[in-house]
Amino acid sequence: MALKERDEFSGQMTTGHEWNGIKELNTPVPRLLWAFLATLSLFAIGWTVLMPSWPGVNDYFRGLLGADQHQAVRQSLAEADVAKASWSERLATEDFATLAGDDAIMTVVRQTGPALFGDNCAGCHGYDAGGNPGYPNIAEAPMMWGGDVETVAETIRVGINSNHPETRYGQMLAFGRDQMLASAEISALADYLVSLQGQKSLSAEETESAKTLFADNCAGCHGEDGTGMVETGAPNLTDAFWTYGADRSTIRHSIYDGRQGTMPSWEGRLSSTQIRLLALYVMDLRGATP
Amino acid sequence: MFKFHYRLERSALGLVGFIILVASIGGFIEIAPLFTIDETVEEAQDMRVYTxxxxxxxxxxxxxxxxxxxxxxxxxxxxxxxxxxxxxxxxxxxxxxxxxxxxxxxxxxxxxxxxxxxxxxxxxxxxxxxxxxxxxxxxxxxxxxxxxxxxxxxxxxxxxxxxxxxxxxxxxxxxxxxxxxxxxxxxxxxxxxxxxxxxxxxxxxxxxxxxxxxxxxxxxxxxxxxxxxxxxxxxxxxxxxxx
Missing domain, CATH: 1.10.760.10 (Cytochrome c-like domain)
Structure with a gap:
């Protein structure tokens, strides 16, 4: 092993090794790099002392700052509740007529409603509440279970054919599949319902026999005149709004195979204040004052 | 510390031993929290399995x-x-x-x-x-x-x-x-x-x-x-x- 010596050209010390006359410089690590490493190490030690870090046998070290994500989010939720208190308490307790007549409340409803409706209701009913095939238009069509604001709020709370114990329950029977009506009778009824919309004209005789069929099979739920009944949740069959479609083949399919749409219950997922806000928002969309 | 490293570099076995030691500290710090994971995961008596x-x-x-x-x-x-x-x-x-x-x-x-x-x-x-x-x-x-x-x-x-x-x-x-x-x-x-x-x-x-x-x-x-x-x-x- 050769002796360490100073390299004449660079002025640095060599490592002392020599291979066939070639020597290696022993350039020191730059001081800036040492400083950087030292600072980072100190920061890391400080951080593990301040923040939750080391696992223990039964617990973990919680840090001197006591940072806790669960606590932080609860605090920010509580702060949000305080910020909302000016209107949320009124929404939760006052009756709908007072609320709907209050401009300050309705401004909040119109500002908060779209986000709440978009996150929860729009998937089925559409962002404009205009409905989708299988999901009714709730912006314009008559509400099947009743169109006053208390009833709408109750429908949101318990749902329709949902798993809530107090759910609204409605079912359109499968008249064809369960062999309650013959194929020709179903066709006659479908023709009759299409004719009510003015898309088809039937002879007086055909109309009479279809009316008899309707009275015997459909009137119990849809009403004598077919305008629907809120007690059974059966829709009005004489207007322009059709949940599943207004064409003859869809109507025929509904009579043959039955229908049983589901609206989930929102109790538990939404607070009662949110449900009341949504009911007011939907009524406001409908342009109705309760 | 630098002197120690200088000497360590010159002993092949010693250097290998120290590399293993230092690397295992990093591994231990990553793995250790798993030893006590039962203490940090909440308990749920009603937890059910997937059907x-x-x-x-x-x-x-x-x-x-x-x-x-x-x-x-x-x-x-x-x-x-x-x-x-x-x-x-x-x-x-x-x-x-x-x-x-x-x-x-x-x-x-x-x-x-x-x-x-x-x-x-x-x-x-x-x-x-x-x-x-x-x-x-x-x-x-x-x-x-x-x-x-x-x-x-x-x-x-x-x-x-x-x-x-x-x-x-x-x-x-x-x-x-x-x-x-x-x-x-x-x-x-x-x-x-x-x-x-x-x-x-x-x-x-x-x-x-x-x-x-x-x-x-x-x-x-x-x-x-x-x-x-x-x-x-x-x-x-x-x-x-x-x-």
């Missing part, structure tokens, strides 16, 4: 890459709790192998999706999302409604999950195939066994609306409809801690 149909649905969720656009993790942030519900707890992923927390939300978080929409909605939405949400950019998964679900290997899936700590019983593993059929066919003879083995709270419905057929859609919708329903811990923790 065979839900396991099949979960596998389809992974197969179709749903996790690439949907997370299953509600973070401890106000806007997330406001929108999706109580923040996720570690215990809710206890039986997830692998976990599907995800890291990207092209679509919404799905951690609390169960029972938010109807089965018919999920079936129609997976068939073509734009039928229901015109703005949606989610792909259509039409084949789910066409393809028959493979159930003969579900017992082996449950056995594999048991090997990594999910408490399936021998009976559950032996009946996996018929339980998958029963859960999607409420009128069948097999349906009662599902309630017996997996509890009253299990959803037993014809998820895809097709009677008598067991499709991939049945499995995926069954899985989606119980997301967030393995335990009530997240709901009860929130109220308990608030008090």
């Amino acid at each position: 065979p149909l839900e396991v099949a649905g979960r596998n389809i969720y992974i197969r179709e890459g749903c996790y690439a656009c949907h997370s299953q993790m509600i973070r401890t942030l106000r806007d997330e709790v406001d929108r999706y519900g109580p923040y996720s707890l570690a215990v809710e992923s206890q039986y997830d192998h692998p976990q599907l927390w995800g890291s990207k939300r092209t679509g919404p978080d799905l951690a609390r999706l169960g029972n938010k929409y109807s089965d018919a909605w999920h079936t129609a939405h997976l068939y073509n999302p734009r039928d229901l949400v015109p703005q949606s950019k989610m792909p259509a998964y039409r084949w789910l409604l066409r393809d028959q679900l493979r159930t003969d290997d579900l017992g082996q899936h449950l056995a594999a999950l048991r090997a990594v700590g999910v408490p399936y019983t021998d009976e559950q593993i032996a009946n996996a195939t018929q339980d998958a059929y029963g859960q999607a066919n409420p009128d069948s003879l097999e349906a009662s066994g599902v309630t017996e083995r997996y509890g009253e709270a299990t959803n037993i419905r014809s998820f895809d609306g097709q009677r008598g057929r067991l499709t991939d859609m049945d499995a995926l919708v069954a899985y989606l409809q119980m997301l967030g329903a393995l335990t009530d811990a997240a709901h009860t923790t929130e109220t308990a801690e608030a008090e």
